Structure formats: C-alpha cells, structure tokens
Amino acid sequence: MSTYSLSSFADDFSGFTAEYSKRVAYFSMEFAIHQPLKTYSGGLGFLAGSHLRGAYALKQNLIGVGILWKYGYYDQIRKADQTMDVLFMEKHYGFLIKLNVTVQVLINNAPVWVGAYYLPPSVFGTAPLFLLTTDLPQNDYLAQTITHRLYDPNPETRIAAYTVLGIGGAKLLDALNLTPDVYHLNESHPLPLAFYLYSKFSSVEAVKERVVFTTHTPEEAGNPQSDIRLLDRMGFFYYLPLDKVRSLTGVEGDAFNHALGALRLARLSNAVSVMHEKISNTMWKHTPDISPIIHITNAQSQVYWADTSFIEAAKTDNDEFLKHKKSDWKKELFEVVADQTGEMYDPNILTIVWARRLTGYKRADLLLNDMERFERLISNTRYPIQLIWAGKPYPYDYVGISQFDRLVHLSKRYVNCSVLVGYELSLSKMLKRGGDVWLNTPRITHEASGTSGMTAIMNGALLCSTNDGWVPEFAMNGQNAFILPEADVDTPTHEQDDFDAKNLFDYLENKILPLYYETPDAWWTTVKAGINEISPRFDALRLATEYYERLYKS
Known part of the structure; x- marks a missing residue:
C-alpha cells in the first residue's frame, strides 16, 4: 500500500x-x-x-x-x-x-x-x-x-x-x-x-x-x-x-x-x-x-439503508410494487437462511425477525418465556409464521453466547425457526428488507435509543416493540406500529419479562397475524404509514x- x-x-x-x-x-x-x-x-x-x-x-x-x-x-x-x-x-x-x-x-x-x-x-x-x-x-x-x-x-x-x-x-x-x-x-x-x-x-x-x-x-x-x-x-x-x-x-x-x-x-x-x-x-x-x-x-441514513423506489411507491400507494419488491427481498434473504441452516422458507408466509446485539436486557428469547404458547404460535397452520434470530454478543459475553446457543438448539426442532450468524451491515440490510415484522423487546428504560427498527421500517417491516428508546417519539399504536403495554419497571425483572411475553403473544396472535392474513390491504396501510412517517424525523440529515x-x- x-x-x-x-x-x-x-x-x-x-x-x-x-x-x-x-x-x-x-x-x-x-x-x-x-x-x-x-x-x-x-x-x-x-x-x-x-x-x-x-x-x-x-x-x-x-x-x-x-x-x-x-x-x-x-x-x-x-x-x-x-x-x-x-x-x-x-x-x-x-x-x-x-x-x-x-x-x-x-x-x-x-x-x-x-x-x-x-x-x-x-x-x-x-x-x-x-x-x-x-x-x-x-x-x-x-x-x-x-x-x-x-x-x-x-x-x-x-x-x-x-x-x-x-x-x-x-x-x-x-x-x-x-x-x-x-x-x-x-x-x-x-x-x-x-x-x-x-x-x-x-x-x-x-x-x-x-x-x-x-x-x-x-x-x-x-x-x-x-x-x-x-x-x-x-x-x-x-x-x-x-x-x-x-x-x-x-x-x-x-x-x-x-x-x-x-x-x-x-x-x-x-x-x-x-x-x-x-x-x-x-x-x-x-x-x-x-x-x-x-x-x-x-x-x-435513509440513502444508505433504503431503496428509493420502495419509498416512492409507499408515498404514491403503489401497493403492487411494494408487494413484489417485498417478495423479491424475502426470496433473497431466504437464500441466506437456506445456506446457513438448511431451512427453506416461503415468501408468502409472515416472517418475524429479531436481530440486534445479543445481550440480556434486549431479550432475544422473550418468546421462550412461555413454551406452551410458543409451540402454539410456531405450529399455527391458520396463521403460519417463520421466525429468524440474528445478533452478535460481545465475544466474551458468555451469557449472550449461551442465549444464542439456546436459540440454535431450539431452532433445530422446527423447520420454521432459524438462527443466523454474521449480523453485520450486509445481513442487517437483508433482514430488514426480508422481514415482515421487526421485533424489538428491550426492558423499558434500558434502551437509550436503538435504531434497528428505524431502518427496518424504511424497508417495509412492521415494528412490534416495547415502548422504549426512540419508539415513543414515533409510534402510534395500531396505526404505524404495534407497541406493547408498559410493564411496571419497579417490579422484579422476571415479572416484567412475564408481563411483556404475555402481551407479545397476545399482540402476535390477536392483532398482527390476523391483520397480515385476513386484511392485507389494512396491513399495507399500516406498513406505508410507518415508511412515510419515519422520514425525515429519523433520517441522518x-x-x-x-x-x-x-x-x-x-
């Protein structure tokens, strides 16, 4: 050099x-x-x-x-x-x-x-x-x-x-x-x-x-x-x-x-x-x-993270373009899923993504708090789902690594659960483009801001989140995102986790899945509201x- x-x-x-x-x-x-x-x-x-x-x-x-x-x-x-x-x-x-x-x-x-x-x-x-x-x-x-x-x-x-x-x-x-x-x-x-x-x-x-x-x-x-x-x-x-x-x-x-x-x-x-x-x-x-x-x-940066044609299609209500683009993105992501895990995903099925740094308060395994409800959610034939986890813990954070490993072992039992390695800029963009729902599950008051949901929304993923960090400045519950009821931060953490897990299952089963499968026009109305409202307030400019x-x- x-x-x-x-x-x-x-x-x-x-x-x-x-x-x-x-x-x-x-x-x-x-x-x-x-x-x-x-x-x-x-x-x-x-x-x-x-x-x-x-x-x-x-x-x-x-x-x-x-x-x-x-x-x-x-x-x-x-x-x-x-x-x-x-x-x-x-x-x-x-x-x-x-x-x-x-x-x-x-x-x-x-x-x-x-x-x-x-x-x-x-x-x-x-x-x-x-x-x-x-x-x-x-x-x-x-x-x-x-x-x-x-x-x-x-x-x-x-x-x-x-x-x-x-x-x-x-x-x-x-x-x-x-x-x-x-x-x-x-x-x-x-x-x-x-x-x-x-x-x-x-x-x-x-x-x-x-x-x-x-x-x-x-x-x-x-x-x-x-x-x-x-x-x-x-x-x-x-x-x-x-x-x-x-x-x-x-x-x-x-x-x-x-x-x-x-x-x-x-x-x-x-x-x-x-x-x-x-x-x-x-x-x-x-x-x-x-x-x-x-x-x-x-x-x-919307210029870096988002596709200009997708943003314009949301502004002009070009739903057909949005659907085709999202389907193409899902297929690209599912090639990575198949390559890493051997699972073949279907672009017509609702795909839920949890992806960010793996650490305790972000709770990648929140859905595992109630295994009976998890089994019911993951095996639902009326409203099928595909679930992807990804994230890099600190390399010597053995709690975070053990959480990752637990998810890996769990995913081996299901053809519609996957855990990906290599969560860096490239994979992050693919997950945000290929995901239909972006889960954000930090304990309230622990996430100073968080930004993964911003770029997921830019790419047509529906945010489902606790009301922490930047989210209260953006979210209108049911209109541009789904925001869980707030747990009492003065209660023990295991009680907060149980409270949030119950509400997360309720929202997925009773609101998000029916919206996606029963009323697709309403689904895209909600997604478009998120895309149109994320910028310019949450753009790097x-x-x-x-x-x-x-x-x-x-």
Missing part, C-alpha cells in the same frame, strides 16, 4: 456550506461505514456511520476520528454443532490511504507510535475519516496489540486504546493542521483528549469551550468505571497530577467513572432520545457540576443538522 500526504486530498477539506463551517472532529471507537470496513460492533457504530453520511450530504465541516482495528470486532462463526464460535482474523483494506504521519503517545510511561489511515469521502460517501493504528514496526508487539481488537477484554488494553483514540487522535489533527473548533466525544471512550487539551491550554474553561459529549446508554457496561491509579499509570490523564485530575473531574474515591468525567469536562452533553434525556437527568440529578444534558434523537444547531454552535 502506498503512503500519501494529506495535501493530495485538499479538496476534501473545503467547500463547506456556510452554516456548517465550524470544524468539528467526531471521535468514536467504532464506525459502521459499509460492510467491507470492519470497524464496528453494533448500534454505536451504525449511528456514527450514518452521522458521517449525513454530514457529507449536507457539506458539513466535520471529520471522523476512529481506530483501524486489525482484527475488526470479530467474525461470528459456528462450532460443529452450529452453536456460536468467535474468530479473529486479520483485515486488509486496499481502499484506505496510509498517511505519512505519525504521532507519539505515552502508554504506561512508554512511547507508542500512532499512525493513520484515511478514508476519503469519494469511497463510500461519508465525511472524511481518519483511522488510527499502533500496528507499526517501530512499536513493540505489546504496543502493536492496542489497536488489534475492538473492545479487547483486557482492561489495560482497552484503556490504552481509549488513550490512543483521544490523545493520539487530537495530536494527529494538530499534526495535520486540522485542529477543530469542537471535539465531539461519541461516548466516553475518547475522554483522554480532554486531559490533553487541558495540558495544552491550562484552563478547564478552554477545555469545556471545545468539548461536547454524547452518552448512548444507561447500562452499566456503557458507563465504565476504572481504578483511577491504573488510569494514571496507563497515561489516560496525559500524566497530569492526580490531584489536578480530581480537581478537574470532582472524583474523590478510587473508582473513576468515565461518563461522569466526560459530563464534567464538556460544556454540553446529549442523550439519544427524549426518553433517554429524562433517564439521564434522573441518573445524574444528585451529581453537581455536570454539563446540561439535552436530547438529540438518533437516526439512520435531520440528525446531522440538529447536532450542528443544538450541540456544536451553542
């Missing part, structure tokens, strides 16, 4: 629309740009990729900064009995440009060289993206491994990756004369850059003037805490004295909360839905000296515009 100077791509950094001329650097651990570029795990990356597409379409002066993970996230494969296995395989990208620039970051008091690759806007239609790497010959092997695996299970490696992203990314932009006006932390992972900025300007006000922060989850896994002395030793704080770190962040004990540090060093923060804003402000209401938390609801207007310019 050739090495280039960024001056060869000067046109990529000019010609911006006047209202979007303020330069923003968008730091994220993952970017889901397109299937060939494996730098994402799930929703955070899907959101970041769509944000870069929206920024490019609007000619915004925004650049992305991430990490080029040598082994990606992981490749989801199967063991001999079809249960899940994890494969880490080197990735190579001929479409990335290696830049002739390196910067140095101190990790564990040792110098680590950080190089960069560049993804020009012309390749996939995104804002310019810089991807950092420590996989360089001038680093020892341990330093090279910092950018090998996204979300490495070793805590020191993860801390080192955060430090490379935040400090290495900021230094890279300085070296390229692309120093931004605003540094946007997409989650708390790049927080070390705030300490780099403090060292540079010697003023917490100067840091806050430049830093904004997006929090994506109320879940503990998304709000990590680390031993403050370990962070200090690793260089997370840019080797500022610990007393100064405590003074800047207000942290008194030994546990450093990354999200709290970001909230205290940003001038403004945002949650990712109206509901998440309320939850976040409740979570932090007793915490002094944090930035205000507003909401900017997540969205996805609105998202990118709102970030400039509400977060960057304020």
Whole structure:
C-alpha cells in the first residue's frame, strides 16, 4: 500500500456550506461505514456511520476520528454443532490511504507510535475519516496489540486504546493542521483528549469551550468505571497530577467513572432520545457540576439503508410494487437462511425477525418465556409464521453466547425457526428488507435509543416493540406500529419479562397475524404509514443538522 500526504486530498477539506463551517472532529471507537470496513460492533457504530453520511450530504465541516482495528470486532462463526464460535482474523483494506504521519503517545510511561489511515469521502460517501493504528514496526508487539481488537477484554488494553483514540487522535489533527473548533466525544471512550487539551491550554474553561459529549446508554457496561491509579499509570490523564485530575473531574474515591468525567469536562452533553434525556437527568440529578444534558434523537441514513423506489411507491400507494419488491427481498434473504441452516422458507408466509446485539436486557428469547404458547404460535397452520434470530454478543459475553446457543438448539426442532450468524451491515440490510415484522423487546428504560427498527421500517417491516428508546417519539399504536403495554419497571425483572411475553403473544396472535392474513390491504396501510412517517424525523440529515444547531454552535 502506498503512503500519501494529506495535501493530495485538499479538496476534501473545503467547500463547506456556510452554516456548517465550524470544524468539528467526531471521535468514536467504532464506525459502521459499509460492510467491507470492519470497524464496528453494533448500534454505536451504525449511528456514527450514518452521522458521517449525513454530514457529507449536507457539506458539513466535520471529520471522523476512529481506530483501524486489525482484527475488526470479530467474525461470528459456528462450532460443529452450529452453536456460536468467535474468530479473529486479520483485515486488509486496499481502499484506505496510509498517511505519512505519525504521532507519539505515552502508554504506561512508554512511547507508542500512532499512525493513520484515511478514508476519503469519494469511497463510500461519508465525511472524511481518519483511522488510527499502533500496528507499526517501530512499536513493540505489546504496543502493536492496542489497536488489534475492538473492545479487547483486557482492561489495560482497552484503556490504552481509549488513550490512543483521544490523545493520539487530537495530536494527529494538530499534526495535520486540522485542529477543530469542537471535539465531539461519541461516548466516553475518547475522554483522554480532554486531559490533553487541558495540558495544552491550562484552563478547564478552554477545555469545556471545545468539548461536547454524547452518552448512548444507561447500562452499566456503557458507563465504565476504572481504578483511577491504573488510569494514571496507563497515561489516560496525559500524566497530569492526580490531584489536578480530581480537581478537574470532582472524583474523590478510587473508582473513576468515565461518563461522569466526560459530563464534567464538556460544556454540553446529549442523550439519544427524549426518553433517554429524562433517564439521564434522573441518573445524574444528585451529581453537581455536570454539563446540561439535552436530547438529540438518533437516526439512520435513509440513502444508505433504503431503496428509493420502495419509498416512492409507499408515498404514491403503489401497493403492487411494494408487494413484489417485498417478495423479491424475502426470496433473497431466504437464500441466506437456506445456506446457513438448511431451512427453506416461503415468501408468502409472515416472517418475524429479531436481530440486534445479543445481550440480556434486549431479550432475544422473550418468546421462550412461555413454551406452551410458543409451540402454539410456531405450529399455527391458520396463521403460519417463520421466525429468524440474528445478533452478535460481545465475544466474551458468555451469557449472550449461551442465549444464542439456546436459540440454535431450539431452532433445530422446527423447520420454521432459524438462527443466523454474521449480523453485520450486509445481513442487517437483508433482514430488514426480508422481514415482515421487526421485533424489538428491550426492558423499558434500558434502551437509550436503538435504531434497528428505524431502518427496518424504511424497508417495509412492521415494528412490534416495547415502548422504549426512540419508539415513543414515533409510534402510534395500531396505526404505524404495534407497541406493547408498559410493564411496571419497579417490579422484579422476571415479572416484567412475564408481563411483556404475555402481551407479545397476545399482540402476535390477536392483532398482527390476523391483520397480515385476513386484511392485507389494512396491513399495507399500516406498513406505508410507518415508511412515510419515519422520514425525515429519523433520517441522518435531520440528525446531522440538529447536532450542528443544538450541540456544536451553542
């Protein structure tokens, strides 16, 4: 691969629309740009990729900064009995440009060289993206491994990756004369850059003037805490004295909360839905000296995810086109189902899809709470169904993996149940196009936003969901989606699960299946209502515009 100077791509950094001329650097651990570029795990990356597409379409002066993970996230494969296995395989990208620039970051008091690759806007239609790497010959092997695996299970490696992203990314932009006006932390992972900025300007006000922060989850896994002395030793704080770190962040004990540090060093923060804003402000209401938390609801790029002819057919009530297109998409998806599982699906049968990251609160196995009703649903000859699950748990989330494996073993008993591996951008699009019903089953208040339902709706899937995340801002129950009654969040989780499972079965058996089979015109009226109402409110153009207007310019 050739090495280039960024001056060869000067046109990529000019010609911006006047209202979007303020330069923003968008730091994220993952970017889901397109299937060939494996730098994402799930929703955070899907959101970041769509944000870069929206920024490019609007000619915004925004650049992305991430990490080029040598082994990606992981490749989801199967063991001999079809249960899940994890494969880490080197990735190579001929479409990335290696830049002739390196910067140095101190990790564990040792110098680590950080190089960069560049993804020009012309390749996939995104804002310019810089991807950092420590996989360089001038680093020892341990330093090279910092950018090998996204979300490495070793805590020191993860801390080192955060430090490379935040400090290495900021230094890279300085070296390229692309120093931004605003540094946007997409989650708390790049927080070390705030300490780099403090060292540079010697003023917490100067840091806050430049830093904004997006929090994506109320879940503990998304709000990590680390031993403050370990962070200090690793260089997370840019080797500022610990007393100064405590003074800047207000942290008194030994546990450093990354999200709290970001909230205290940003001038403004945002949650990712109206509901998440309320939850976040409740979570932090007793915490002094944090930035205000507003909401900017997540969205996805309709240009990337949807078929223009399908969207237009929904607007003009061309039902015949919609039906034929949906049938063709189902046939394409069912080729994948047959290839992976040996099951032959029928495009005339209602197909239900559950697909997203596998983790406990999302409840992929909610339908298994009542096996008697599940058996009745899956064997219904009057209203037959086909059921597909897909999703990638974190590679060392053994609870999520065991849930996947349970579904695999269950699916072997039925010709109309399948579990697919490889839930990445390509398969995600196929599932959304081929699914008739998109199940979304998180426990209420646990899903900050979620976006899979947005893109499923764009492709003519009917959303059936709990009323969590972004859903309350969109759904009109029975008109453009089906929304389950809300469980009491103060009851034990098993009671919430039983309540939601009962209502899910009731909705499927008594509302959704009869609608599909008995009144197909009404079915398509409901589907079209979803398609027509999902945009522009949940399109990335609105998202990118709102970030400039509400977060960057304020």
